[in-house]
């Protein structure tokens with residue numbers, strides 16, 4: 001059935017039909033999970049199926065990779081055991097010791113990882129990548145081989161102009177990798193703006209049900225660097241298992257519907273919360289007051305995503321108390337699932353975080369928007 005994919009379809013159609021990845025033997029609409037760890041060799045000693053061994057060759061893994069590559073407009077995509085593994089592969093596949101320029105505000109786990117890349121011979125400079133002059137100034141001609149941008153970035157939802165940063169990267173002969181976990185291919189397709197690589201924590205919106213840890217990496221083009229990434233993944237065994245791949249693909253079938261609805265509710269929440277007397281600021285790229293709003297208008301198709309943050313006038317203790325008092329919102333880390341999550345980020349990020357102590361991060365799920373608004377405003381009303 002894989003050959004029946006029709007070109008020119010919209011993302012929602014492509015995702016919900018999962019590239020027609022059914023089963024050609026039974027004509028099943030739902031693909032089987034291909035669990036085999038090894039494959040039969042032909043009598044002439046070849047492997048005409050293209051499959052040799054489960055680590056690099058699972059059909060279930062390939063199906064989800066093909067789906068993401070199509071949604072991103074990528075040449076190819078690879079699935080990894082986590083978003084962190086996908087991100088690490090980008091750096092560890094670099095051919096020589098390289099200087100990396102990375103967003104100052106980004107998922108804290110990856111920022112911590114980047115801080116330690118000296119052990120692999122690389123160096124990193126963190127900059128505010130929404131400031132193009134700062135990005136340009138941080139680039140060391142002849143040394144900088146990678147620009148790493150998260151947009152919108154955790155947890156301030158800072159926007160980086162992908163096209164402008166791609167120009168800076170390419171003028172320096174460097175690669176641009178965009179962590180597009182929060183935007184998803186429904187809102188932003190970084191490759192169409194000039195990015196070379198796109199990384200996702202598929203644990204988040206792509207899967208969308210908080211029940212799979214996975215990562216995806218997509219490339220604008222094949223070539224020696226991408227070949228190195230593939231070899232690296234196979235050699236260190238950082239692949240995704242068939243069952244997780246299958247679950248991820250099932251989640252991706254509803255990606256468009258989910259994120260559109262989540263963005264709608266996030267925009268509503270941002271508007272309702274902005275004038276609440278307990279709130280200092282609402283950070284949401286869809287608000288005209290957000291510093292990255294103009295870039296978001298250019299770069300985010302169809303919506304501004306399902307993530308927002310609020311800063312509380314009463315500071316850290318009030319933020320922690322509000323998170324303690326909500327009932328519909330769940331106090332948990334992560335984002336992009338169907339259930340709404342609230343988190344005091346500074347507590348989890350620890351000392352040195354650029355995240356303000358008065359900030360709560362909100363991952364908007366699929367509950368009724370009125371329930372989300374009233375639950376949060378009830379908790380906030382205690383602090384007016």
Ligand SMILES: Cc1ncc(COP(=O)(O)O)c(C=O)c1O
Nearest residue numbers: 082083084107179181201203214
């Ligand atoms: C933006 C972003 N990128 C990457 C990651 C890492 O992904 P994973 O937890 O799947 O390793 C996360 C995790 O929270 C994230 O939020």
